[in-house]
Amino acid sequence: MNDQLPQGLANAGALTGGVRGPLRTTTGGALALPYNHLGQDAQGSSYLDLWRTIVKWRLVVLGVLLASIALAIAVTLLTTKIYRASATLEIAAEQSQIMNTDESKANSVLLARPDYLRTQYGLLGSKALADKVARSMDLGSVEGFGYERGGKPNSDRGAALRRAASVLKGNFKVVPDNTSRLVEIIYFDPDQATATRIVNAFARNFIEFNLDRKMSATAYTGKLLQRRLATTKAKLEASERAAVDYARSAGIINVTTGTNAAGESSESSLTSGSLVDWNGALAKAQQERIAAEQKFRQAQGTTSEDITNPTIQSLLSARAQITAQVGELLNVYRENYPQIVQLRSRLSDIDRNIATEKARIRKALQSDYQAALASEGQLNAQVNSLKNSVMTLSDKNIQYTILRREVDTNRELYAALLQRYKEVDVADGVAASNIAIVDDATSASLARPNALFNLGLGALLGLLVGLLAAFVLEFLDDSIKMPDDLGSKLGLPTLGAIPKLPAGENVIGELVHSGSQIAEAYFSVRTAIEFGTSAGAPRTILVSSSRPAEGKSVTSFALAQAFAKVGNRTLLIDADMRKPTIKLKDDQHGQAIGLSNLLSGSEEIEQAIYDAGIANLSLMPAGPVPPNAAELLSSRRTAEVLMFLLGRFDTVIIDAPPVMGLADAPILSSLVEGTVFVVEAGSRRLAVRRAVARLEAADAQLLGAVLTKFNHSAPGMGDGYGYGYGYGYGYGGTGKSRSTSTEIRVGTEES
Structure with missing residues (x-):
């Protein structure tokens, strides 16, 4: 090869x-790849x-959107029409009329607590008011209220009325105006006329309901006060009898001595009064004894010339005249002169008379002193005796005071309850409603279905679901x-x-x-x-x-x-x-x-x-x-x-x-x-x-x-x-x- x-x-x-x-x-050694092979996009x-x-899944988004709009249209067409009737009420601040029995003049007490309006809103939506409306309109025998539509009437009238009240409560709505005391009441019903009649019935019955509540509350208060008056009266009588019986057994006799600075009468016991009187007499006797003693002491150490008795003064005056005559005769005659001897004899008589008068006066002052001293001793003994009696009576008077205080408390409570009972009795006839109808419901308007809202909501939901489906498909793709x-x-x-x-x-x-x-x-x-x-x-x-x-x-x-x-x-x-x-x-x-x-x-x-x-x-x-x-x-x-x-x-x-x-x-x-x-x-x-x-x-x-x-x-x-x-x-x-x-x-x- x-x-x-x-x-x-x-x-x-x-x-x-x-x-x-x-x-x-x-070139492999110089090879530099421009991207990591971890499958991560650096830019995200x-x-x-x-x-x-x-845009890629636009057909899916559009399809879901159109399906949602079509579903909204179908729901709108198939939904039962519900009409809305409304009336406007004014809930003023409640005034409680209380009659002043002393001046025959009415006083108004304004009840404007922050939770008062909220309480009234709750009463408007209460089951009790719905039940009252159902009874006033006899809705227990009406189809759709007392029994199901297309069903048989309910033979149990009580059950039918309860069902009607439940239907009324479910379709009733309270819309308060937070900037005023006006409140809008709304009722929803498939029938326009029925919705109008029911919302007006709610307005009327709420006024009656409010008045009935006031009258019931007043009557209940009167009965309660009446029962408490009877109980308090019995307690007052029993406490008075107990106080009298104790005073009799303890020998406590109190008499009215006058009125105090507050205009209230004051009482004291006879023993206390006697002690006061005897104490005054003792003080007077002491003063008299002191005066007699002073006179007696002075008489013991004074000469005849110092005694201011008229008899002695006249004798002293005569003696002075005779002494003067003797002095004149001595200037001329000798001591044995007959006239001088006679005058000296008269002076001796006058001196004897002065001594006798002085002795008499001293004896009289001594007698007065001894009498005053004896009187003071007697009064002092009587006062001491009364003091012991008063101290004993004070011990007994503690329990008597407790009994009298209970009597006074029961009497004041009885008087207050009696006054309140009179006020409630008078106010029962002057009760007035603080709720008024501002606008009656004249006609009902279509509340639902709201075609535009349903279409808008359907389009929005369809768009959201379509976008979600698009992103899900993109994630799965x-x-x-x-x-x-x-x-x-x-x-x-x-x-x-x-x-x-x-x-x-x-x-x-x-x-x-x-x-x-x-x-x-x-x-x-x-x-x-x-x-x-x-x-x-x-x-x-x-x-x-x-x-x-x-x-x-x-x-x-x-x-x-x-x-x-x-x-x-x-x-x-x-x-x-x-x-x-x-x-x-x-x-x-x-x-x-x-x-x-x-x-x-x-x-x-x-x-x-x-x-x-x-x-x-x-x-x-x-x-x-x-x-x-x-x-x-x-x-x-x-x-x-x-x-x-x-x-x-x-x-x-x-x-x-x-x-x-x-x-x-x-x-x-x-x-x-x-x-x-x-x-x-x-x-x-x-x-x-x-x-x-x-x-x-x-x-x-x-x-x-x-x-x-x-x-x-x-x-x-x-x-x-x-x-x-x-x-x-x-x-x-x-x-x-x-x-x-x-x-x-x-x-x-x-x-």
Whole structure:
């Protein structure tokens, strides 16, 4: 076999060190992939992705929306019409009228607690009021209230009224105005007239209900006060009897002594009064005794001249006159003169009379003193006796005071209850309602169904459900439709998106014209490959796909043509030896020398290379179909052939068979510097991912993926991909090159 190889190729394996090594070390060390293979999109989702999803599944969204609107219309048409009747009430602050029995004048007490209105709202919606309305309108015998519509009347009147009250309560609504004391009451019913009558009945019965509650409360209060009055009166009488009996047994006699500063009468016992009187007498006697004692003491130590008694004073005056006469006579006569003797005798008589009068006065003062002293002693003894009596009475009076206090308490309680009873009795006749009807219900309006609301709600729900369904379908849809899916679902960088041609268009004919949109698209793929690594484009490139008919052969040819146009000597090898794609024009039976001949060692390499009719582009057909293509590709000869070809060509493009089910592509991917994976738009992610995994397991250097048959105008694709093509391509038919010696047959593999 080595004799048939060109010079230097026979020892290629020995020189380079094996089958896999030589072709992977040329540029493999500098290979830098632009995308991680973890299947993660670095930028994440965007609002544009959401919009594309909605546009993609627009028929689902529209279908759900229309179905929801149709359902809303059906519900609106089938729903029983319910009418709404309303009336307005004013609930003023409640005033309680209390009559003042002393002044015969009414006093108003305003009851405006914050919870008063809320209480009234609760009463409006109460079961008691609904029951009152049902009874007043005799709804127990009305169909739809006392018994089911179309059913038999309820023979139990009580049960029928209870059911009617339950229906009324369920269809009744209270709508208060928080800025005022107005409240709107609403009733819903299938019949307009019935709704109007019932809401007006609620208004009237609520006023009566409120008055009845007031009257009932007043009557109940009166009865309660009456019972308490009787009880309190009995307690008062019993306490009074107990106080009197104790006073009689204890000998306590109290008399009214006057009124105090508060106008209340004050009482005291007779013993206390006597003590006061005797104490006053004792004080007076003490004063008299002191005065008599002073006079007696003075009389004991005074001379006659100091005594102011009139008799003594007159005697002293007479004595002074006689003494004066004696003095005058002595100036003339002697002592024994008769007249002097006579006068001296008279002086002696006067002195005796003065002494006698003085003794009498002193004795009288002593008698008065002794009498005053005796009187004081008697009064003092009486006062002391009364004091002991009063002290004893005070001890007894403690219990008597307790009994009297109980009497006073019972009397005050009885008086207060009696006053309150009179007020309640008077107020019972002056009760007035603080609730008034502002607006009666005149006619009922249609409440439901609300056609516009139902349609709007149906449209909104339909839109939400449709969007939800779209996102769920998008989540469940694992097909690859857009270039971004290559990165997000496969973990491969996107090398380009190739538009789809309409049926009947010749893709090869488009490719050979450099101005076509498809040629430009593939040229951009070549550029992406070249700038995808730090060392430039790999020299050996394998093109494969997960399954047949995804466009790998056309991609191989387009890439080979793109590299040839930039001046690279390019060789396109048809490595699909089971279903060859490249067919020579003069080879009618597929027997031309090709890759299978070289790998089997039966031909020279030069004989298997053909001119493609395009500058710098050569072709190597698959050759005759061998029975063991995988064995040929896995032989050492494959690497040696590739090494020789790299000596003649700048770029070698290998069109490999599909990955799934065959071993050819993984074997070849391990020998080349880079692998381009072709994915048809609409392929299932799982199948494609398995194919990629097989290549990765074979240590293939994946350069990226090319999305073929991409319809950029399909729903959800938008205008952000490719070049804005207005057309696509379909892989079918044959395309002839400018060379007359070869033709590219895409046939069933590409269609």
